Amino acid sequence: MKRFVRKKTVKVALLIIAFLATSLGSAFAATNLEPVNAFFNHGISFVLNGDRWQPKNETGEPLKPIHYNGNNYLPVRAIAEALKIPIDYDGDTDTIYIGGIPGKKTPIFAMPLEIDNIYVTRSKDPEETLIKEKQFQEAFKIDQYGDIYFTLDRKYKRLVLDAAVVSPGEHDVVFSLYNAGGAAGNISETVLEKHTISPKDGVRQMVFNVEGLEKIKLHVQSPELNPYIYARIVDTSFFDNGETSAKDSSK
Template identity: 30%
Template sequence: MKKKWIAAGAAGIFLLSASAGVYAGNNLQQIKAFLDPSMKFLVNGKPFQPQNDKGAALAPISYNGSTYLPVRAISNALGVSIEYNGATNTVILGEKLAGVPIADSYGNSGSQRTKDPQSTSYNGKDYKDVHFNNLKGARSDGFMLYPKGKYQKLVLQTAAIGEDIEEFFVSDSDSDVRLKSDSIAVADGLKTYEIDISGYESLFVHAKIKDGGSFFVPLTTSYYK
């Protein structure tokens, strides 16, 4: 969904932020600019107050006929993920071109993560590292993911084995808001979900499994972007 900015008296908005960690060393140029705390902003028709990463209010900077706001404030307002690459001095907004496997941010206090080749294969393909719940009895299963607000999308692959999974969801663990709810049929095979996770720090993945059923999630081909 496209989102628009309405900024009274602004000649333009340029994204620049010390809060994103952008320091260019000798490339910095000193300028004379002015803070303008009187300027107001609307995002999709609603009032918006720019803030830094600690929640303190920020005033836009007016310089040479243009209005400057921190890039992190822009990303928060528009629901776009942000990351800073210090090695290349690059601010990354939105989706990354390459996916980042969820394996490194996977968290589960149980023993359902496995790299045992007898459990990591599905339909003839070995996924090497998976979440696989094949315990006995009807049960609830779940695990945590920690994207830490760095990514725009979660591409999650799942499969029901033996019995259909009638209840499956991914939620924001802080607010319990469900970002995706569905059922997974055995006949679906390996099912792929693309879920908007912009700005979310931690996620909870849940499945309600029937007796005789298993829940399979490859951690190598499920990824953030």
């Protein structure tokens, strides 16, 4: 009998918790949401840049615009993704950011990335991350040549890359940016932007424009195709949404 009462008590407690959660949620919604009389408009079709376009939700299901007060409405995410504009939502402040979050910086080692672990390796060895007499926590080692792929999902405008040529490197090193997105096609073989650093430089800061790109490839190699370059990319590098017109600088 006691066991039955205990289970019943638990069920009642769960119901009370569920009721309170529902009540609080309803109270929150009441202060922020206003009910309207609207309709799904099944007669609307879309043309995007000359081609038929069907807006879809996050699970791939077709979306129909909502018709209200003479206007048709679609979720902002569907429009932003169609126009290849980054979009983010901050649940703490209930803010939707269209075009990226201002001031947000994402370190390169916090990004989704791919390397081959042969020609490009990540190192936290203090001896290998002591670069130009400054100690870093982590670095990419590229002693011959190599490629690094970053997945951006169109969330950033700039790649701010800090790199150097270390001893015994004797040759200039070129950092070339490519579009590695799935829809790039033949364009993926075209260099979008490149910067060069030399052994006499300190840690050089290079700014690449990555606006609108889903995935990029960073190719690192000497212009003379010399097999030994001893390049390092350090952990102060980051992606952000700042101005892309910034010039290179040497630290």
